[in-house]
Amino acid sequence: MKQDGIYRRTIVALVHDKPGVLARVSGLFRRRGVNIESLAVGHAEQSLFSRMTFVVAGSENSVKNISNQLNKLIDVVEASDISEKNYVSRELALIKVSCDQSQRIELLELSKIFRVNVVDVGIKNITFEIAGGKSKIDSFVELLDQFGVLEIMRTGRIAILRGSTKVGLNDGEFSTNKETSIYIPDENESGSV
C-alpha cells in the first residue's frame, strides 16, 4: 500500500448515529496526522448506527495504528482496517462531459464498454453515472478528457468484507454466522488498493 512514502489504508467503522460523531472521527484523523482521501457515510442495517468507509493516507507510523485509535472513541462501536482483508469496494461517480451532437454516438459507444449509465443529456452536454473501483472510474475519466470534462462528483469508496463476517457488533444481538462463504473473485476488482 506504499506509494511515494505515503501509506494508504481502507478502514470501515460502525459508529453511533448521533450528532457530532463525524467531527470526533475526522478530528482524530487530523490530530494523528492522517489525511482522509475519501469518506462515505450511511445508515447501517440497524437503526441508531451508521457505517463509515475511509480511505486514509499518511506516514507508516500514523496510519498503522489509526484503527486502534478509532476504537478508543466512545461513539465508535468497531473500526477495522480491512486493507489486508478480502473485500469488495465500489465508488459512484457522476461525470458531466461537453458533447455536441456529432460526438454523441461515440460517447454512447464508450459508455457501453464501461457499462456506464447515461443519466442526463443536454444540447451541449451529457452526464454519465459510473460505479466501480477507483481504477475503472479513473480510466473512464481519462478517456473522457478529450471531449472536455465539465464537472465530476465522486462519492468516495464504500467497502464491505466478503463472506459473512462483518464489521461491528459481531457478538451481540447482531451476531452473524461465523462460517465464511465461498469467495468468488470479481472480474475486475482485486480487493487490494
Add this chain to the structure above:
Amino acid sequence: MKDMIKGSEIVCKALLNEGVNTVFGIPGGAILPLYGTLNKFPELRHILTRHEQGACHAADGYSRTTGKVGVAFATSGPGATNLITGLATAMMDSVPLIAITGQVGRPAIGTDAFQETDITGATLPVTKHNYLVMRASDLGPIIHEAFHIAKTGRPGPVLIDIPKDVFDELASYDYKKDSQIDLPGYDPYIKINDSQIEKAVELINQSKKPVILSGHGVIISRAQDKLLELAEKAQIPVVTTLLGISSFPENHILFSGFPGMHGMAYASITLDEADLIIGIGSRFDDRIVGNAKRFGKNSKKIHIDIDPAEINKTVKIDAPIIGDIDGVLKKLNPRVETQNHTEWLKQVEHIKAEHPSLTIPESDSLLGQQVIKTLSDITKGDAIVCTGVGQHQMWAAQHYQFTQPNSWLTSGGLGTMGYEIPSAIGAQIGAPSKTVWSICGDGGFQMTIGELATVAENNLPIKYAILNNNHLGMITQWQDMFYKGQNMQETYTGNPDFVKLAEAYGIKGIRVENQDELPKAINDANNHQGPVIIDFVIKKVDYVYPMIPAGGSVDELIEEGKNK
C-alpha cells in the same frame, strides 16, 4: 407528575450516587441554577477556587491521591475554556475526572450568545469523551455513563456541558434505571489473552538481563504489590517512569532509579544494557525513549498495557499483553520462574557505582537538590509531593525517596506549569491526615498564585516550597545548552517578596537563604498547623544533570562533572 425534579437536582443526586462528596469549582451565569440547588445537598462539599484551571487541577490532584473520580464545576464560555489546560493535563496522564460546565440556554445555542463557547467541540482532543445534554431526562443516564467512562479502561477526563435551561427543566430520575450502562463497542474489561501471557513468560524466563520499566498504569491499577512480587520472585531490577514514581519502593534493593532525559544515568544505562525490557503501564514516552531506533537496541520488549493503541506506537514490541495491569500480573506472576540473576544484579550495582547521578555538588549558595534531599530525609519519604514543571520537578523526582504509593503528583505528559498550587489543594482534601509538600518553581508558582486564597480560606495545611532562582531555570538551561547561551526572557526580575505575599494571604511565610537553615525551616513548616510558604533562595543559574538531549540516547548522556 409527582416524581419530577429539576435537572440541577438530578445532577446533584447522580453525583452523590457516584460517591462524590467533594467538588471544586467557581460559579458563573450559565451554571447558576446548579449552584442554586447546592444548598439542598450539604453532603456535597464545594471548594471555591479562584480560577477554573485551579478547580480542574485540584480535582486532578484529588483523583490521583484518592483513586476516586475528581469533579470540577465551571460556567459557560470563559469558565469552560479555562478548564482546558486542566483537562489536557488529566488526559495526558490518564486521570479520571468529570467536568460539568454550564452552557447558554438551548434557544441561544449557536447564536454567538454572551459567554457562549462550543466547549464540546473545543475539548474533543483533550477529553476521553464529552456530552452536550439537551434534555433533563438525559442527565441521569449521561452522568452515570460519564463516570463509567472516566474511571474504567484507560481512565481520562469526561466533560458534560449542560445548557442553563436544562438545569431548570423537570424530569424524573431513577438511579437503578439510569445507571444501567449500555455502550456497545466500549468494553473496558478486556479478557486477558493467555497466549500473550505465555509468550511474555517465555521471554522473561529465558532472559539473562531483564529490567522492568514501571509506569503510571501500575499506580492507576493499584498493582504495586503485584509488581513487587514479580520483581522479587524473578529478581528483576525496576526502573520507573516519571509518572511511575512511587509505584515501587525506592528504598528497595531492586530499585534502579528513573531513566530518560533527566533521569539517573545508571537507570538509563541499565535499560540500555538489558536484554529484556518489560514495560508495565508505561507508554514508552519520548522523554524516556529519545531516539526510538536506538532505544534498548540489545533488548526484546514486553509491553503490558490496557490500551492497544499504545502497543508499537513509539517502540517495536516483541510481546504485548493487553489488559488491566493487576489482572495481567495476577496471571503472569505464578508462571514466572524464581530466579536470582546474580550476575546481572552485580552488573547493575556496578553501573550504579560508576554513574552515581545523585551527587550534590559543593556550593556556597543554597541548591535546589539540597532542599529536596533534606525534605526527603526529614519526612522519611512519607509525604505526598506535588510539583510544577521544570528544574525543581526533576530535582524532586531525583532526590526525594518515595516509599508510599500514590504519593507523587506531577504533570508528566503535558508538563503543565502552575499545577503545583491547585493539585496540592486536591491532594490535601483527598488525604487530610497526610502531610502535603508542594515543590514549586518561582515561575509556575505565579501561574496559579490566586489559588493561595483557596488554601487560606480552607486552612489547608499544605507546605509550599518555592525553589526560587528568579529564573525559568529549565529555559535558562536549554538556552545555554542548545541556543548558544542566548538567554531571552527567562529572568524574573519582578518576583514578589514571597514571604510578604504569604502574610498577605494570612499564610505563614519563611525565607531560607543558607544551607544550615534548611532543617529548622522544614521542621517548623511541618509543625505548623496551617499552610506555609517557604521561599528557598537558591543558586541563580544551575543545571539539572544527568541529561540526555531530546531525541538522543545514552550515547549522548551528559553527567555532572563528566563530559560537558
